[in-house]
Amino acid sequence: MIKITNLEKYYRTEEVETVALNKLSFEIKEGEFVAIMGPSGCGKSTLLNIVGLLDDADGGSFMFNGIEVAGFNERKRADLRKHNIGFVFQSFNLIDELTVFENVELPLIYTGVKAADRKTRVEEVLDKMQIMHRRNHYPQQLSGGQQQRVAVARAVVNKPKLILADEPTGNLDSSNGNEVMQLLTDLNEQGTTIIMVTHSEHDAKYSHRIIRMLDGQTVTENILV
Amino acid sequence: MLKNYIKIAWRSLFKNKFHTGINLAGLFIGFTIGIMVLLAVYGQFSYDKSHANRKKIFQAYQVFNRESGSQIGNVFGYPAAPMFKAEVPAIDKATRYLYGSNLVVYKEKEVDISTMLVDEDFLQMFSFPVAKGNAANPLTNLTDVVLTEAAAKRIFGNEDPIGKTIQSPYSGSKLKEMTVVAVLKNFPNNSSLRFDALARIENAGSYASEKNNWDNQHHAVFVMLKENATQEQAEKQLIVCNKKNLPGWYESLKREGAKPDNRGDIFATRLLSLTELHFSPRISGLGNGVNKAEIYVILLVGLLIILIACFNFVNINLANAFTRSREIGVRKCLGAAKEGLFAQLWSESFLLCFVAFVLSMLFAKVLVAVIQQQTGGGMPLAEMMLEPAFLLLAFSLLLFVSFIAGGYPSWLMSKFQVVETLKGKVTLKRKSFIRSALIVVQFVIACIMISCTFIIYQQFKHLQTADLGLNQEYLISIPFHKPENGRKNIEKLRTRLASNPGVLSVSGSHINVGVGLDGSSAKLTNSFGYKGANVTTNINFVDADFLQTFGIKPIEGNDIDVSYAADTLQHVILTESSAKQFNEKQLIGQHILVDSGAPAWNIVAVIPDFHMYSLREKKEPLAMIYTKNTPVRYCFIRTNAQNREAVMDALQREMALLEPGREFKGSFVDENVENWYKQEKMMSFLFSIAAIISIVLSCLGLLAMVLLIIQQRVKEIGVRKVLGADVPTLSFLISKDFLKLVLIAVLIATPISWLAMSKWLESFPYRVKLEWWMFVLVALTAIIIAFVTISFNTVRAATQNPVKSLRTE
Numbered sequence A: 001m002i003k004i005t006n007l008e009k010y011y012r013t014e015e016v017e018t019v020a021l022n023k024l025s026f027e028i029k030e031g032e033f034v035a036i037m038g039p040s041g042c043g044k045s046t047l048l049n050i051v052g053l054l055d056d057a058d059g060g061s062f063m064f065n066g067i068e069v070a071g072f073n074e075r076k077r078a079d080l081r082k083h084n085i086g087f088v089f090q091s092f093n094l095i096d097e098l099t100v101f102e103n104v105e106l107p108l109i110y111t112g113v114k115a116a117d118r119k120t121r122v123e124e125v126l127d128k129m130q131i132m133h134r135r136n137h138y139p140q141q142l143s144g145g146q147q148q149r150v151a152v153a154r155a156v157v158n159k160p161k162l163i164l165a166d167e168p169t170g171n172l173d174s175s176n177g178n179e180v181m182q183l184l185t186d187l188n189e190q191g192t193t194i195i196m197v198t199h200s201e202h203d204a205k206y207s208h209r210i211i212r213m214l215d216g217q218t219v220t221e222n223i224l225v
Numbered sequence B: 001m002l003k004n005y006i007k008i009a010w011r012s013l014f015k016n017k018f019h020t021g022i023n024l025a026g027l028f029i030g031f032t033i034g035i036m037v038l039l040a041v042y043g044q045f046s047y048d049k050s051h052a053n054r055k056k057i058f059q060a061y062q063v064f065n066r067e068s069g070s071q072i073g074n075v076f077g078y079p080a081a082p083m084f085k086a087e088v089p090a091i092d093k094a095t096r097y098l099y100g101s102n103l104v105v106y107k108e109k110e111v112d113i114s115t116m117l118v119d120e121d122f123l124q125m126f127s128f129p130v131a132k133g134n135a136a137n138p139l140t141n142l143t144d145v146v147l148t149e150a151a152a153k154r155i156f157g158n159e160d161p162i163g164k165t166i167q168s169p170y171s172g173s174k175l176k177e178m179t180v181v182a183v184l185k186n187f188p189n190n191s192s193l194r195f196d197a198l199a200r201i202e203n204a205g206s207y208a209s210e211k212n213n214w215d216n217q218h219h220a221v222f223v224m225l226k227e228n229a230t231q232e233q234a235e236k237q238l239i240v241c242n243k244k245n246l247p248g249w250y251e252s253l254k255r256e257g258a259k260p261d262n263r264g265d266i267f268a269t270r271l272l273s274l275t276e277l278h279f280s281p282r283i284s285g286l287g288n289g290v291n292k293a294e295i296y297v298i299l300l301v302g303l304l305i306i307l308i309a310c311f312n313f314v315n316i317n318l319a320n321a322f323t324r325s326r327e328i329g330v331r332k333c334l335g336a337a338k339e340g341l342f343a344q345l346w347s348e349s350f351l352l353c354f355v356a357f358v359l360s361m362l363f364a365k366v367l368v369a370v371i372q373q374q375t376g377g378g379m380p381l382a383e384m385m386l387e388p389a390f391l392l393l394a395f396s397l398l399l400f401v402s403f404i405a406g407g408y409p410s411w412l413m414s415k416f417q418v419v420e421t422l423k424g425k426v427t428l429k430r431k432s433f434i435r436s437a438l439i440v441v442q443f444v445i446a447c448i449m450i451s452c453t454f455i456i457y458q459q460f461k462h463l464q465t466a467d468l469g470l471n472q473e474y475l476i477s478i479p480f481h482k483p484e485n486g487r488k489n490i491e492k493l494r495t496r497l498a499s500n501p502g503v504l505s506v507s508g509s510h511i512n513v514g515v516g517l518d519g520s521s522a523k524l525t526n527s528f529g530y531k532g533a534n535v536t537t538n539i540n541f542v543d544a545d546f547l548q549t550f551g552i553k554p555i556e557g558n559d560i561d562v563s564y565a566a567d568t569l570q571h572v573i574l575t576e577s578s579a580k581q582f583n584e585k586q587l588i589g590q591h592i593l594v595d596s597g598a599p600a601w602n603i604v605a606v607i608p609d610f611h612m613y614s615l616r617e618k619k620e621p622l623a624m625i626y627t628k629n630t631p632v633r634y635c636f637i638r639t640n641a642q643n644r645e646a647v648m649d650a651l652q653r654e655m656a657l658l659e660p661g662r663e664f665k666g667s668f669v670d671e672n673v674e675n676w677y678k679q680e681k682m683m684s685f686l687f688s689i690a691a692i693i694s695i696v697l698s699c700l701g702l703l704a705m706v707l708l709i710i711q712q713r714v715k716e717i718g719v720r721k722v723l724g725a726d727v728p729t730l731s732f733l734i735s736k737d738f739l740k741l742v743l744i745a746v747l748i749a750t751p752i753s754w755l756a757m758s759k760w761l762e763s764f765p766y767r768v769k770l771e772w773w774m775f776v777l778v779a780l781t782a783i784i785i786a787f788v789t790i791s792f793n794t795v796r797a798a799t800q801n802p803v804k805s806l807r808t809e
């Protein structure tokens, strides 16, 4: 599903140039659950942003479902992204002005789903995530675990093939964290490919494979399953 | 999608109540000003639109390119219009337009009705539709009179006016019997030509004796061109006609040293299109015109105020944008396109603009109603507000503002990089060029407005207090309703008030000084040859004791004495500049034959030039003529400080006896002189409003900006305070960035205001001198106002307990 070869990314600020990704290569097959680990600043988020088509690489190749997407312009990336990829962030990134229902509904609006269909699909996901009773609450009225469940619901409502999660349990206590990990595992079992960045060896055990990074390069890969 | 946008818009507007409030207030003020300005301008452009032939109708005027400069005359002698019609092939129809009278008598009842005297063509040229009576050709008979519906109502009440006989004195004639043949529909006030009644010009008192006299000029002339004729053709043919009929005029102009203008004419009759008439008051001489330049100034001022309001909006939204960056990032991440985001953000601005706009429209509606009540009718503004063309205009204002105000911040926000926003890396920069530039522009505008207000007011004061060359203090002016009885009535007042210690002297004048309660003014000119020289002078008909009453000291000679009434001579007082034209060493006592048909001029005194007309004009040569049978329209009474009010009361009682049943319109000349400068007074008033609004709006924006910056720097302030900074240092730290901007604005505004104001003052022959201290004063005012606005908040921030601000992080 994803084949990355010699991927490069630099950040240039006034004087210093940071190499965030240094000729990185790996492959991920459909249906896999992969954890990415490594010390802070090694380029995990940068990688995830590129894989998630939020950002553009400076060199190398990135094949997504057999299409070369490195060098796609913003519009093309956005198009591909909104139909295929769901995101879960460490800081949830829910919109404060919208209710739980409206937050989850948002991706459907952007992909042009009709209002009636939206309602049934959002309710279906909220049910599955067990936050249906909070549908008219605003994010600040929820606990961290609940907020992350809403974020997961928002990520999956469009039935994406790929879910990217950047430290999804980083802001949660362990019981809430486990709950979220269980949700991701369930989704993976239903066929969704998942790439997750994490610092926790415990969470990484939920995955099939761990990619370890250092200074913008992959160092080892552990196959768990 | 749209529903989603609006929902979010509402919520985020409610969430930022303070900023929404400031934005709404600013936009409301901006829109209200904008709508009122548009309405005022729209009203001006609605003038004379109803005439079907308006593209073919022109007002004639004369240009004399004298040695001293070009002079425009809008009045003609009786033979002109008929001559143009007969001899100029391009001209199809022509009408004269002369003030007739202000009085209609019907069965003992006297009514204030203003009648204009015209030719038969008048109603064929202009579209004043007939409501009742002879619609085909009213004014065919000399005794025909046509009334407006309102006038008919005032004279006849509910009686049928058609066929009724009324009486009027026309331009010095005795009461004439006239028959009402038609009633015209009432026309709105946006008409350059205004009248209550029309009658044929042949009824004018002087018509029979003057009908072939080109030199006595007293009425406007309108012509209508043939279907395919052009203005250019007509003007060429008019020159041919002039050369043929007025060789004497050309000769005397040449003798005088006249220079041809850029079209090669030393004298020409030219045409002013009806479509331009309202915008050429100097040429048309019709009192209700305005210069296009004035309209543009009003538009510009309105636009500038709207810009200030827009800039506030832009600045606050820009600053706010950063607090919303996360939301925008998330939306983009979920698939929102840049265009969609722009649409969403812009629709938020639009929503706010729309709310402000609707409130402003409603408020404008109320304002218009109040204005109409205050001015008693005037322009049909309330109806105009609902015309589709105006609504379209107002709506474009809404679009314009929402694009300017909402467009840039929305565009900027929709361009945010997703990755950056999700990291929370997009923050409000402390110094942003755009933001600083907008604040500078706002204060530049505000400073210019303050300067303009200040200098226009100075000029108004200058005009108002300038020495006219006569003593306008303790001088009373009373218009007569029947000028033909003027001399008799002055004589009666003189004898009856002789024993009143408050009345120092009594005289009369055909032309008022200043603008009295009757609002009328007039200018008569005469030009004639004298021993090979050409004499051109304004004329006024006056009564005895003129110099004493007006407080003018003669250079030589004496005042007109009451006893001169027995003579057949015309006794004349000349001003210095008119006397000079005669080229005589000794004028006093000379008998000068000006017009073979009239008695000779006996020059009794030469006086210094004085201002018979406003200081907007240069002093012109003037001859004051005294004969016992010319009409005088005003009585002048000199009184003194102690008796000012008592004499006015006495005069009111006396006038009630002389003109029973007529409203007393006596007024003090010093107040009337002020009225000359109503326009300048109005302008300085309008500018002061504009200045106040601009400075308030600018400060409102500044206030919001300062608060936002303080919010961002709370922690810094706290740390500095812990480290020992005191309150003045801290508030200066925050204030200085803003004060710098205001200072820059003042530096930019000063030369602009200087230039603009010198340009404006150029049109005044008598003007204040621009002094550097005026601009320093304005600059200081602006800086102090800004400083107070800023430091009010910075001091508050600086005095806050640092522990509190550090904990909030």
Ligand SMILES: Nc1ncnc2c1ncn2[C@@H]1O[C@H](COP(=O)(O)OP(=O)(O)O)[C@@H](O)[C@H]1O
Binding pocket: A011, A012, A013, A018, A019, A020, A039, A040, A041, A042, A043, A044, A045, A046, A047
């Ligand atoms: N916008 C940016 N500008 C400059 N440097 C950046 C930017 N984003 C990330 N970096 C640098 O790139 C490297 C990788 O960052 P990141 O991918 O966020 O690391 P991780 O997520 O593994 O902690 C780090 O050295 C970081 O400082």
Ligand SMILES: [Mg+2]
Binding pocket: A044, A045, A046
């Ligand atoms: Mg990271």
